[in-house]
Amino acid sequence: MSRGARIAILMPGLAGLGSLFAWAIAGMPAFGDYRGPYGFVLNRVVVPLRHTTNVVMGTNFDVRAVDTMGEEFILYAAIVGVTLLLRDDARSQQAERHTKRFPNDAVRLVGVVMIGGGLLVALWLQAFGYITPGGGFQGGVLFAGAILLLYLVGNHRDYRPFRNERVLDPVEGLGAGGYIVVGLAALVSGAAFLTNLFGNGKTGTLLSGGSIALLNWASAIAVTVAMIILFAEFLETYTAPLEAEDAGS
């Protein structure tokens, strides 16, 4: 098909889509004008009911805990897919043979300090997720990122013990399954699935929120390990073929 014909076919579609888009934008409420009752209700209800000062996490792990479980298993399914496609022991060893330690001492020193700081901030985000901004997902991603830094400032041999799948795979199962176990515990006690089981505790402390703390930790473990596996598989896909090819040519 010629270029002209293609443009002729494109134009009506583009014009239609463009006008619909402009219509939608013009009909939007003004910036910062929130109308839905859901947010207002939650803002008023979550802190008195659950004593968690971060309303977002109180919502995620209590008011709509089932949705969060679905999200966690989306991530879990994605990781299983990546692992099935990319996991390859030989490639992991190839990556180890072909990476060298970064030669600059100053960069490595800063990197090591950043790993420590990153891990500390990640643990803080996970533990205090339902009190201050943060939570299992944010902390988990940061934790895995800090471990990935180990590869950047060291080499693959330093990094490899932290991506040992014989350790990681069961822990990933523990995180994903733990969420369901907390939900089933509520079912066994006679309440609905994922009902908050424990007392609400003192507002603004780690003991507030009841089951929220357990669910937060379960998802923190699941996300942390999922991200470590994801980074490791992609990193080895990136490192090994390139290096092997360069060595061969």
Place this chain on the structure above:
Amino acid sequence: MILATLVPLQVVSFGLVALGAPLVVLTRDPLRQSLVNGVYGVSLVCLFVVLAAPDPALSMIVVSGIAYPLVILAAIARSRRHERRRVQEDKP
């Protein structure tokens, strides 16, 4: 409700995002593009913080800074390898 004192900050962060997005698209080299995308991600983080959404901002830092570039680089490395192999097979 928008706090009046935050409006200039919001304008600046929206401006940075609006400036960053075309820069990412207009960068042709994929390696540089993933770096520019990281900087663009930081501008999105600023926007989230200014709009009082610290939770997504925290995850955005790592996702845009580490996870996304890594995934892109791995994909590029793979597809380039395929391309090169195809070129080599076509030669003889």
